[in-house]
Amino acid sequence: MDTLVQIKNLNKIYESSDGNVIALNNINFDIHKNEFLTIIGSSGCGKSTILNILDGIDKDYNGKIILDKDIKIGYMLQEDALFEWLTVEENALLGLKILKKLNKETKNYTINLLDKYGLKDFKDKYPKSLSGGMRQRVALIRTLATKPDVLLMDEPFSALDYQTRLQVSDDVYRIIKEENTTVVMVSHDLAESISMSDRIIVLSKRPGKVKKIYTITLTNKSTPIENRKAKEFAYYYDALWKDLDKNV
Amino acid sequence: MSEYQRKHKRKKRLILFTQLAIFILFITVWELLAKHGMINTFITSSPSNIIKTIINLYNTNNLFNHIWVTLYETILAFTLTLIISILISIILYKSDFLAKVIDPYLTLLNSLPKVALGPILIIWIGANEKSIITMGILITIIVSIQSIYNGFKNTPPIKIKLMKTFNASNRDIFLKLVFPQNIRTIVNTLKINTALCLVGIIMGEFLTSKAGIGYLILYGSQVFNLDLVMAGIFILIILSILIYKIITYIEKRLEKY
Known part of the structure; x- marks a missing residue:
């Protein structure tokens, strides 16, 4: 198994006027090629911080992030953050444009993704005419357009209502698998995590530590919605529930 | 149906x-x-007298001259306000330190009735058109700076984070996100500005002027010609409706998304 990223002894301290807060305490794990890795934990345990550090937005940490060769990292945020004044196509090309990688080839690749994933007739429309699920797909394509080797997703479905959420997680999963992307997702939804992931990392409450790493093996693994019917599902759900620190 | x-x-x-x-x-x-x-029509004038006065102004070739003077001063003051307030907002957005330092002064200036500065303007700048335009700018600029700057500041953090995930420079973040995100705020500010600007110009014309609708009204009141005063007010109403319509049209054109 190829390891794309190694996280070694990662520590993060937030400084504030009422003293320092340890957000992450000695985090160690690897990201393997083509896997779907999910980090779960109660709110405030620092799971989003890990993604910010991996993406390079947050450079204020201790420890080592070892990237394999010069792999690229893409980041899909909690909200779609589409720009209302740009068309769907312009939104999808935004990342490429800012990274100054917009050329005929990358543009065609992006437009192909839009066509392939049901946005063909919406390319010239503005985001306000899209449903929540479609907006999320545009946001995903905007990130995939930059061809990341590792895709980070920070609770990508949290802004959606439950039914849309199920549908979109199926859509996104299908796109990710078809495009052979390695994923690190942050979530607090146990069922969603089990149904999508190959491995699940459980973080303890603040200061966040790696409490346990699960390898998820489901019989007849298919789409996230189907995976919920697997006989091992309940077992993992139960185990994760017991591991999760409750704040109540 | x-x-x-x-x-x-x-x-x-x-x-x-x-x-x-x-x-x-x-x-x-x-x-x-x-x-x-x-x-007593000497005090109240009458609709027919107002129309007669306007026709008279037209026949002596003064009507459009007065309208043009006021319109020209308003447009100039308005455009200058827009440019200056956007520039200052950009500077404040770039420098959090400066913005915090200047904040109480802006609030102070905002609460000051700008008309009180009239006499100073005339002494410093002179009894001319420049004073009138400066008055038009003064009355609108503080509110413009505050609302445009606040718009810039309130750009959704998630969108800024998105730009950072693509390694965007500060320049890119401003030009591709913060500014376009706030076009609407700016247009809304314009809408308030036009009305305010006209107020400033008329006030300026009251202080010192040789032509313009403010001049007509003031002159009319000084010679106790209420027909002229009312005619001036009537023209002013038409003018402000016209300006408002133009801005609403621009706003509509921008509303494609």
């Missing part, structure tokens, strides 16, 4: 009809009272 739509349309028509009726009634009563000597 359904019963509901018909009802809705009838109601809309009734409102418009009533609005027009009030206007016509007001003008008619005013005119009738004046005609039968029940009010």
